[in-house]
Amino acid sequence: MSAKVYIVLVNWNGWADSIECLESVFRQHYDDYRVVLCDNASADGSLERLADWASGRVPFRPPADSPLRRLSDPPLPKPIDFARLDRASAERAELATDPPLLLVDTGDNLGFAGGNNVGLRHARARGDADYVWLLNNDTVVEPDCLANMVRRLEREPRPASCGSRVLFYDDPKIVQALGGSRFNRWTAIASQSLGRFLPDETPVDPTAYERRLDYIVGCSWLLPGRYLDEVGLMDERYFLYYEEIDWVLEARGRYALCYADDARLYHKEGRSVGTPTGERTSTLRSDFYIFRNKLRITRKHFPLGLPSVYLSSIVQALRRARRGQWDKCWLILAVLLGKRRVKAL
Incomplete structure (x- = not known):
């Protein structure tokens, strides 16, 4: 059985x-x-x-x-x-x-x-x-x-x-x-x-x-x-x-x-929410949840890692700026500064 x-x-x-x-x-x-x-x-x-x-x-x-x-x-x-x-x-x-x-x-x-x-x-x-x-x-x-x-x-x-x-x-x-x-x-x-x-x-x-x-x-x-x-x-x-x-x-x-x-x-991987893959860059929606939840999971399970997670996230925001993706850069920085909701995602 x-x-x-x-x-x-x-x-x-x-x-x-x-x-x-x-x-x-x-x-x-x-x-x-x-x-x-x-x-x-x-x-x-x-x-x-x-x-x-x-x-x-x-x-x-x-x-x-x-x-x-x-x-x-x-x-x-x-x-x-x-x-x-x-x-x-x-x-x-x-x-x-x-x-x-x-x-x-x-x-x-x-x-x-x-x-x-x-x-x-x-x-x-x-x-x-x-x-x-x-x-x-x-x-x-x-x-x-x-x-x-x-x-x-x-x-x-x-x-x-x-x-x-x-x-x-x-x-x-x-x-x-x-x-x-x-x-x-x-x-x-x-x-x-x-x-x-x-x-x-x-x-x-x-x-x-x-x-x-x-x-x-x-x-x-x-x-x-x-x-x-x-x-x-x-x-x-x-x-x-x-x-x-x-x-x-x-x-x-x-x-x-x-x-x-x-x-x-x-x-098929990430079609509905715009998950970043090797062939597809991230969307504003995916970046918001990814970076918000990096902080959430770190606070919950590894609080000693918060400084390095913040630093790593800032580096990734700057990389988006270098690619001319200023909307994503500002979004990530806003999340790091405490923004928990973003309109029009």
């Missing part, structure tokens, strides 16, 4: 990505899972479109240029049984049935942590979650991804959570992350993800990469259900960025970090 897994996704104005993701998720070679998709007050009619997809009223067509059509095409048979709940009902698990898909209207844009927490509260209220899998809605997954992550955790003698091999959606033969990344407490910089830009066929030692993990990237993270009771939920004050690092730091000494090298998925 398989352990029961709740798969939690957050959608924000990304119904097309979510549908492609769900088409791959519901092909998992795994017996017992439920999907909880939490919509953060999308303005693009996401919940209606997702309901139409699950009902079979609107056919699914994978992107014409997708290099990964095999993971979502041909379309799954419809209808897929689903329910719709508001946030309060979902968090109390007020369901008369047990459908494979639950669509939740969170009622507001709660950010990454807040949106996921709604799904996590639902799983905890159901009382039967052996594991929860945080999965970004802009991913597509191999059919054995979940089974391989569960298998990795079940052979780990220590309490632990688990990451997977993440590849670029647009370039599926290139690694985006081998489980997670490093974190420098003195600069509050989350360094380039482990294995980033490695060709997929490059031989790696999974155990060696696992030892280097400081945190697991939030786009694919499998946790034991008891983690929610023993560590608590994600800190919603972060809204975007650093919440997964904070969650790992909260679990220090209690939960190890594992990596399932044979659990594979493909990630």
Whole structure:
């Protein structure tokens, strides 16, 4: 008998990505899972479109240029049984049935942590979650991804959570992350993800990469259900960025970090919020949350590192000035001077 897994996704104005993701998720070679998709007050009619997809009223067509059509095409048979709940009902698990898909209207844009927490509260209220899998809605997954992550955790003698091999959606033969990344407490910089830009066929030692993990990237993270009771939920004050690092730091000494090298998925990376990548510079929105949350996580966990984090952040502001990005420079300096909200982001 398989352990029961709740798969939690957050959608924000990304119904097309979510549908492609769900088409791959519901092909998992795994017996017992439920999907909880939490919509953060999308303005693009996401919940209606997702309901139409699950009902079979609107056919699914994978992107014409997708290099990964095999993971979502041909379309799954419809209808897929689903329910719709508001946030309060979902968090109390007020369901008369047990459908494979639950669509939740969170009622507001709660950010990454807040949106996921709604799904996590639902799983905890159901009382039967052996594991929860945080999965970004802009991913597509191999059919054995979940089974391989569960298998990795079940052979780990220590309490632990688990990451997977993440590849670029647009370039599926290139690694985006081998489980997670490093974190420098003195600069509050989350360094380039482990294995980033490695060709997929490059031989790696999974155990060696696992030892280097400081945190697991939030786009694919499998946790034991008891983690929610023993560590608590994600800190919603972060809204975007650093919440997964904070969650790992909260679990220090209690939960190890594992990596399932044979659990594979493909990630579009940062399309909705403008996360900086090697090909895309940061947006004002991403810079605001990144630099605000550097200070938040440092104050919370490494207060002795505040002077060096301030200095590192000033250096990064000056670099943006040298590139002529004065709006970003002034924004970072304003955050360092205590600004906690910025209009029109």
